[in-house]
Amino acid sequence: MxxxxxxxxxxxxxxxxxxxxxxxxxxxxxxxxxxxxxxxxxxxxxxxxxxxxxxxxxxxxxxxxxxxxxxxxxxxxxxxxxxxxxxxxxxxxxxxxxxxxxxxxxxxxxxxxxxxxxxxxxxxxxxxxxxxxxxxxxxxxxxxxxxxxxxxxxxxxxxxxxxxxxxxxxxxxxxxxxxxxxxxxxxxxxxPRPPRRLQERGSSSGRTDPLKLAKWLGGERTDRNHKLFWASCVLAEEGVPYRDALDAMLTVSQPDFGQREIARTVASGYKRIHGDASHPRNADTARPGPVHDLDAIPEGRVPSRGLR
CATH class of the missing domain: 3.30.2250 (Prim-pol fold)
Structure with a gap:
């Protein structure tokens, strides 16, 4: 057993x-x-x-x-x-x-x-x-x-x-x-999926193309969080869907610049522009419910005795 x-x-x-x-x-x-x-x-x-x-x-x-x-x-x-x-x-x-x-x-x-x-x-x-x-x-x-x-x-x-x-x-x-x-x-x-290419929206500079911004960010080696936050705010202002921005920015993850850090920063940029969690889906303003609300996860027990 x-x-x-x-x-x-x-x-x-x-x-x-x-x-x-x-x-x-x-x-x-x-x-x-x-x-x-x-x-x-x-x-x-x-x-x-x-x-x-x-x-x-x-x-x-x-x-x-x-x-x-x-x-x-x-x-x-x-x-x-x-x-x-x-x-x-x-x-x-x-x-x-x-x-x-x-x-x-x-x-x-x-x-x-x-x-x-x-x-x-x-x-x-x-x-x-x-x-x-x-x-x-x-x-x-x-x-x-x-x-x-x-x-x-x-x-x-x-x-x-x-x-x-x-x-x-x-x-x-x-x-x-x-x-x-x-x-x-x-x-x-x-x-696994290739990032979606979005049609550029009224700019020849690549300012609102998340893939071009990601390529630029991937070449940077200093102050990446600040630059990523700026890029995320730009994409949010131009109406680029949050998921498209996140997909593109996650392509530049590195051992010292991981996916979790990138996801948090992109969400923070969108939240800064839109003022709520409606664009970064269920961002950190959405508080989770208690553990037993996780959709039929069976409840076990919590020991009552403590070690003194």
């Missing part, structure tokens, strides 16, 4: 008020490598980031003696035995795409749902056999945290608007999970 992942087993044993040093030790003791991240943040405190993650109790205890308020980072994929579907709510509301993927039967088999401090959702699955590389589907507002990636785990916390907000366990599946077909999910969320 299949068993729960070690991550879910440990997570079920403590509450959000668990001391971070004790929680980090419990994860490491169960065989999941961890590393410290900035208190109230997500940036690694170690020199090589998630590559420094370890199950050595001596090292873990040393780190959290030095940084007792450090958040807990955990590599995803084969290293920890879990992959995570990260549903975002900034720029593009990923809950819509997640509901669609659920209806298509592509996201069943999760073991744990964790609400992020900003209102997003982390959906945990067993990693299965073999590697599942991390990826981003910026159009959908969903990322996969797999091999060569990491996640911040409960009971870590963030400082949002001056207040403390937790990574909160929302639900545990009543049964052990099963591996996610991450490749099928990515194809569903972000099917």
């Amino acid at each position: 299949a068993a729960r992942t070690a991550f879910t087993t440990v997570l079920a044993g403590f509450g959000e008020d668990a001391p971070l040093p004790i929680a980090a030790r419990l994860f490491a003791q169960a065989g999941m490598p961890v590393f410290p991240c900035a208190p109230g943040g997500k940036n690694p405190l170690t020199e090589h980031g998630f590559h420094d993650a370890t199950t050595s109790l001596a090292q873990v205890e040393s780190w959290w003696r030095r940084f007792p308020a450090a958040n807990i980072g955990m590599p995803t994929g084969v290293a920890s035995g879990v992959v995570v579907v990260d549903v975002d709510v900034h720029g593009v509301n990923g809950y819509d795409a997640f509901r669609q993927a659920r209806r298509a039967g592509l996201v069943n088999g999760w073991e744990a749902l964790v609400r992020s401090p900003t209102g997003g959702l982390h959906v945990y699955y067993p990693s299965g056999n073999g590697e599942q590389p991390s990826w981003q589907a910026g159009r959908a507002g969903i990322d996969l945290r797999g091999d060569r990636g990491y996640i911040i785990v409960p009971p870590s916390r963030r400082i949002i608007g001056g207040a403390t907000a937790w990574y909160r366990l929302a639900s545990l599946s009543p049964t052990p999970g099963r591996a996610l077909d991450a490749a099928a999910l990515r194809t569903f969320l972000d099917p």
